[in-house]
Amino acid sequence: MATTTGRARPRAGRPPLVAPVLPPLSGALRAVVVAVPLAAAALVAAVVPAAAALVPGPAAAAGPLLLVAAVVVGLPHGAVDLLQPELTPRSARARALLGTAYLGLVAAAVLALRAAPLPVLAVLLVLAAAHFGLADDVVHGWRTGRAPAHRGAGDRAVAAARVVALGGLPVAVPLALADGDVRRLLAVLADGADGPVVDGARAVLVPVGVAVAVVVAVAVRRRDVVGAVEPLLLAGLFVLAPPLPAFAAYFGLWHSLRHLARLLALDAVRHRDGASGGATTGPLRREELRCAAARFARAAALPTALALSTLVALALVAGGDVVPAALVLVLCLTVPHAGAVALTDRALRRGATPGGQGRARPSRTARRRSSRAPISRSAPRSVGS
Numbered sequence: 311m312a313t314t315t316g317r318a319r320p321r322a323g324r325p326p327l328v329a330p331v332l333p334p335l336s337g338a339l340r341a342v343v344v345a346v347p348l349a350a351a352a353l354v355a356a357v358v359p360a361a362a363a364l365v366p367g368p369a370a371a372a373g374p375l376l377l378v379a380a381v382v383v384g385l386p387h388g389a390v391d392l393l394q395p396e397l398t399p400r401s402a403r404a405r406a407l408l409g410t411a412y413l414g415l416v417a418a419a420v421l422a423l424r425a426a427p428l429p430v431l432a433v434l435l436v437l438a439a440a441h442f443g444l445a446d447d448v449v450h451g452w453r454t455g456r457a458p459a460h461r462g463a464g465d466r467a468v469a470a471a472r473v474v475a476l477g478g479l480p481v482a483v484p485l486a487l488a489d490g491d492v493r494r495l496l497a498v499l500a501d502g503a504d505g506p507v508v509d510g511a512r513a514v515l516v517p518v519g520v521a522v523a524v525v526v527a528v529a530v531r532r533r534d535v536v537g538a539v540e541p542l543l544l545a546g547l548f549v550l551a552p553p554l555p556a557f558a559a560y561f562g563l564w565h566s567l568r569h570l571a572r573l574l575a576l577d578a579v580r581h582r583d584g585a586s587g588g589a590t591t592g593p594l595r596r597e598e599l600r601c602a603a604a605r606f607a608r609a610a611a612l613p614t615a616l617a618l619s620t621l622v623a624l625a626l627v628a629g630g631d632v633v634p635a636a637l638v639l640v641l642c643l644t645v646p647h648a649g650a651v652a653l654t655d656r657a658l659r660r661g662a663t664p665g666g667q668g669r670a671r672p673s674r675t676a677r678r679r680s681s682r683a684p685i686s687r688s689a690p691r692s693v694g695s
């Protein structure tokens with residue numbers, strides 16, 4: 311993604327001088343991060359089982375198609391992993407190395423999955439659950455202002471439960487309740503060993519259920535309605551709707567959409583900071599988000615096209631079967647994607663300082679400049695990322 315205009319780029323391997331702070335979740339951004347994913351989960355949980363009862367044939371045929379569509383729609387959310395300034399090294403050589411390592415990890419994961427299907431699939435599924443759960447924990451920090459950088463031991467324990475609950479539900483439940491479609495896909499992915507994957511998923515349902523109970527209880531005590539509803543809606547989605555449409559809705563309209571919103575918000579803040587010297591806060595304006603979306607579309611186009619071509623190539627190698635190919639691609643992309651997102655989040659957290667509402671104190675020049683900047687606003691309510 312294009313980076314800031316006037317702000318100094320971070321040195322290789324170091325967090326930026328002024329970490330962008332996610333602005334308060336309000337307006338369109340709140341709708342995209344909270345209302346749309348929750349409404350989509352509720353709608354799919356209600357409508358898809360009804361459709362499956364009324365028109366079983368077309369509903370069953372739609373599952374694999376929806377999954378492939380969701381993977382394609384979700385590909386861009388990882389397309390700018392290496393363009394985050396908190397992660398990108400300064401020198402072109404180091405950037406090329408990082409890009410090669412990213413693609414090398416995808417290729418290594420594909421080869422490893424072929425060489426040892428069952429153990430490698432198990433590792434990839436655990437990684438996927440961790441990635442999903444951590445992403446929703448970051449969104450929780452954004453929504454509530456309880457930034458990960460400023461948590462005490464109690465908050466950290468609840469965060470761990472949140473990661474297990476919100477990451478475990480979308481991976482363990484559809485696999486534990488595997489229907490014919492999922493069994494067939496698992497048999498392709500795990501070279502006939504679908505049974506052990508389903509058994510393993512069933513075994514983790516108890517810890518995931520306990521984590522859900524903890525998260526809901528804590529959210530109720532804190533009067534955090536969204537925090538209590540999130541795991542219940544995800545559980546409802548994956549228990550009521552068939553696994554493939556449920557996962558498609560989750561991946562396209564929950565995980566990818568939330569990540570995309572976060573990328574746009576971060577980029578908009580970096581641009582705002584670039585213009586103001588790093589001291590402006592307050593909700594993002596629609597115009598700022600529109601510009602960030604345009605920059606994102608430009609930056610994500612080529613990597614997304616590359617991922618789509620890889621999908622076509624994998625499908626051709628798999629004899630034209632695009633559904634397992636899409637799953638192999640998305641699972642193997644998760645290896646570098648989860649790593650890149652985790653490293654970027656860590657850099658963003660480290661750039662945050664508790665006393666400064668999540669950001670390092672800007673220089674005197676920056677402060678003087680920002681006091682004249684037209685977009686300077688009130689103090690932020692939410693912090694960190």
Ligand SMILES: CC1=C(/C=C/C(C)=C/C=C/C(C)=C/C=O)C(C)(C)CCC1
Pocket residue numbers: 435437438439441442480481484485492495496499553554557565637640641644647
């Ligand atoms: C294997 C398999 C599944 C799980 C796929 C997963 C878990 C994908 C994770 C993707 C990630 C983490 C993308 C990165 O953002 C389903 C669809 C449940 C059922 C069919 C077989």
Ligand SMILES: [Fe+2]
Pocket residue numbers: 387388441565569647
């Ligand atoms: Fe992701």
